Amino acid sequence: MALEVVADVARPRARTRWRTAAILAAAVGLGAGAGILLFNTSGPPKDRDITIYAKQYSFEPPIIRANRGDRLHLKLVSLDVVHGFYLEGYDVDAEILPQQKNALVRHPSQGDQRVEQEEITVVATQTGKFRYRCSHTCGALHPFMSGELIVAPNHSLHGGIGASLGLLVGFALVVRRREPTAAA
Amino acid sequence: MTPGSQPARPLEAPEPAPAARAPVKPAKPIRDWPGVDLLDRYPFVRKVLKWRPLQFWLIWPNVLFFAAFLYAGLFGSPVGSRNVMIVFVWIFWWFLLIALLVPFLSRAWCTVCPLPVFGEWLQRLRFVGVRSGEGPKKQRTRMFGLNLEWPRALQNIWLQNLGFLCLASFSALLVTRPIVSTFVLGGMIVLAVALSLVFRQRAFCMYLCPVSGFLGLYSMTSTLAVRVKDPTLCRSHKEKECLLGCESGYGCPWFQYVGGMTRNNYCGMCFECVKTCPYDNVTVFLRPFCSDRLLKGYDEAFKAFIMLVLALVYSVTLLGPWGTVKDWANISEVGNWKGFGLYVLAVFGLCLGVFPALHLAMTWLGRRLANEPKARLGDSFVRYAYVWVPLGLFAWIAFSVPLMAVNGAYILSTLSDPLGHGWDLFRTGSVQWHPLLPEWIGLVQLPLLLAGLYVSLSSSWRIGRELYADSHKALLSLAPTWAFAATMTVALMCFFVG
Ligand code: SF4
């Protein structure tokens, strides 16, 4: 350590900076990787029936937790006015009419053609958090009416947490190493 | 004493920096950042900035837009997403402000802000020109109105903090009901005009405007800064046109003395000092991100807390999936006063009680770890509150990304149909709502939060090194606060992607 410090003084600044950046990047990468790998678990895929009730300005259940590979059979019910159900990442958009069993479903990537369907089946192939948003203006707080489908394993979250911790630790290490020279 | 004997606080006079009281470290030079003198490099820009009508020409189109928005709020569709007032102010303007203007152009918004300008025109009785002559407080320009001094006890940003919290409590109404926006923004104009007749200069902007508080705080990070090239020249120059005005411009409307200015916080970027300085000593610097790192009081520290906590609160109430909280916040429609009371209590309690207490606990712990009895707790409390400045700014940017991506389509549709009356001015009126690349939002937010954490760590490290001569002690004193910052980053990640 002491030897290194002496060597440090002689080194040009740019090099120290690059090394710092490299250490930090490595710490962030390691943290993210560790987070993803450690929590790379999800239960066995299942078939699940879920009824989602829409009312001004939220969905019930507000959060659906699923595992990768789950087949979700969604029934949509409106408890008050006309609502929408736009599921991000899964190319599903539906219109939910009050007092109707069937929803008017479309796939946004395929245009505006809507089909009446009692049930929407979604296979949870993509992991992470996907919001379902009301897509039919239903009142004042309509733009904020949303729910969450969280498909495990949630790599973004675990990677993000790992990266933050990696950054924290990496930064502390970097300043601890560098400081004796900078103080000189 | 400088001429014009300005109020202690806003005048960025060389008051003893907290660092001076804490264990040994020499006073900082006026600029500890490498900057590029933009006006030196591009003399044309100096010409433009010295051109008196500049601000007028920048502002009046903005005034027209603003009048149109106010009108739309009153007579347009009550549905927020169909009304230009809501869509342009709370989605477009907000995003522009927080993601671009503040981090890159400092308080450039205040250059063009339509809120206080009627008051300022009234005080000056001119749109563009200068009425030179005996003015109040040794000013060399005449000013209409009573020109009273703002009460000393209120020469801080506490009123801004409280006003902002009050507005924040009603934000679910403010950002969804066009008419509420009209009354609040219109009310701010009325208030600004009234104050301009009673108090000197831009008292409204300095002490009341709820936007001003966070503009000031986050402009500390900005890559642009108005400063003097040579502070020693200022010290020997007795006339102080920048402070008192002259034929070519007004004394700083923001009560600032640019010769001693070391922070962006209260510089409204009106560029009067560029116009008045006879030596062209005032210039605009391009500088590294987060160059101002000195928080100067509890009011500013609390502003940093408030902003960070509100980013979290809104992530729950507005972006979150929980209907109960939305019902509480949505008081005018639901009328659940108990729930609303609880919500308001939570907002105030978290911002003014819980979070500051946690921050205090962390700084206290840090001081214990560093074991430096001479270090004053108050100093580290205020100075380390800077941790929340870059983190808060990035949290807000991350928060605003989905706001823009998801609701951006409304910008197109209201452009053609601003009042929600079914017009189609630019053939974009029928653009359907669709979120823009929603699957990617999280992948934009994560790096933003990480960047915020990194900048927080690195800038607070410099602060720690200013407070503690011994680097090991600095690290120990910061460790708890850093852990807290990382925890908050993780909390935000949980809301955004978890
Ligand atoms: S402080 Fe507020 S009112 Fe004044 S110019 Fe800035 S935003 Fe406008």
Ligand SMILES: [Cu+2]
């Ligand atoms: Cu709805």
